[in-house]
Amino acid sequence: EQFTIVESAHVVPQRVVTNDELATFMDTSDDWIYPRTGIHQRHVVNDENTSDLATSVANKLLAKSGITADQLDFIIVGTMSPDNLTPSVAQQVQGNIRANNAFAWDLSAACSGFVYTISMASALLATKYHRGLVIGAEVLSKLVDWQDRSTAVLFGDGAAGVLLEKTSAQVGLLAESLKTYGEQSEFLTAGHQRNSNYFTGELSQADPYFHMNGREVYNFATRQVPVVLSEALDKANLTADSIDVYLLHQANARIIASIAKRFGQPIEKFPINVANYGNTSAASIGILLDELRIEGVVHDGQKIALAGFGGGLTAGALIIQL
Numbered sequence: 522e523q524f525t526i527v528e529s530a531h532v533v534p535q536r537v538v539t540n541d542e543l544a545t546f547m548d549t550s551d552d553w554i555y556p557r558t559g560i561h562q563r564h565v566v567n568d569e570n571t572s573d574l575a576t577s578v579a580n581k582l583l584a585k586s587g588i589t590a591d592q593l594d595f596i597i598v599g600t601m602s603p604d605n606l607t608p609s610v611a612q613q614v615q616g617n618i619r620a621n622n623a624f625a626w627d628l629s630a631a632c633s634g635f636v637y638t639i640s641m642a643s644a645l646l647a648t649k650y651h652r653g654l655v656i657g658a659e660v661l662s663k664l665v666d667w668q669d670r671s672t673a674v675l676f677g678d679g680a681a682g683v684l685l686e687k688t689s690a691q692v693g694l695l696a697e698s699l700k701t702y703g704e705q706s707e708f709l710t711a712g713h714q715r716n717s718n719y720f721t722g723e724l725s726q727a728d729p730y731f732h733m734n735g736r737e738v739y740n741f742a743t744r745q746v747p748v749v750l751s752e753a754l755d756k757a758n759l760t761a762d763s764i765d766v767y768l769l770h771q772a773n774a775r776i777i778a779s780i781a782k783r784f785g786q787p788i789e790k791f792p793i794n795v796a797n798y799g800n801t802s803a804a805s806i807g808i809l810l811d812e813l814r815i816e817g818v819v820h821d822g823q824k825i826a827l828a829g830f831g832g833g834l835t836a837g838a839l840i841i842q843l
């Protein structure tokens with residue numbers, strides 16, 4: 522399908538929490554965290570919620586592109602940490618920016634959310650729509666148990682997005698591979714809603730927190746990301762060498778290095794910014810993409826690969842011609 526990335530933008534909350542600050546109230550240290558994850562710090566909201574970060578991204582995309590809100594046909598937000606069950610983050614953004622001609626909904630695919638969402642937007646642009654916002658937005662700090670050092674040190678808050686527009690040029694999504702492994706869903710959970718009603722009395726307890734089987738998710742990622750990348754490349758009749766930049770979900774620096782190795786590609790093609798943000802789930806690829814576009818590392822004419830992986834469990838890869 523032909524679409525062009527007109528603009529990208531990202532937003533992170535102002536509050537920075539370093540590993541050293543975590544060590545002041547948690548039994549951890551930079552010496553433990555950094556070598557295992559590649560993370561030095563993360564951004565954490567003060568009083569903003571997910572819809573505030575997503576709205577800031579939307580406003581930046583409109584300002585940078587000169588497009589007005591009423592020119593948008595749709596807004597999709599990939600998030601696993603919405604403000605509410607309803608309204609969705611996307612619907613709150615649509616109202617906040619007065620995108621009066623846009624329909625809006627959230628897509629919940631955890632750390633594959635940005636990749637799944639671009640795929641859905643691409644399908645809309647290939648058929649009947651012209652322009653839309655794709656945003657990945659997360660406030661994971663509200664889901665983290667800040668006494669559980671095995672997860673609290675890994676995650677951060679942030680949002681990023683792209684303005685996509687239909688085009689006749691030979692650019693856009695060359696191929697994709699989106700997979701879900703629901704039988705492994707228990708390895709990464711967060712935000713369990715209690716189940717009970719007047720007639721049943723107490724059933725399942727609410728459990729707002731993140732729970733992760735790190736070993737299983739780590740092994741899943743190192744095995745399945747090469748699978749979805751290879752499948753997407755095969756569908757596009759491309760080799761791994763023909764991709765200029767691989768933008769992987771920024772979950773863990775060691776995981777990215779092991780995927781690059783397994784995939785037989787130089788680590789230089791796999792930029793890593795997890796040190797500054799931690800794992801921002803659906804926002805991570807968008808933050809990286811915007812930083813790389815600003816730096817000129819990613820630019821028109823290139824072939825790039827995006828790969829998300831994580832909760833669901835899910836994995837997804839896109840091959841995009843810029």
Ligand SMILES: O=C(O)C1CCN(c2ccc(-c3cc(CO)ccc3Cl)cn2)CC1
Binds near residue numbers: 632776832
């Ligand atoms: O080395 C150690 O002891 C530990 C070993 C376990 N680690 C992990 C494991 C899994 C993830 C992860 C999380 C998500 C959730 O968005 C998605 C994708 C991944 Cl691959 C991140 N870190 C941290 C260091």
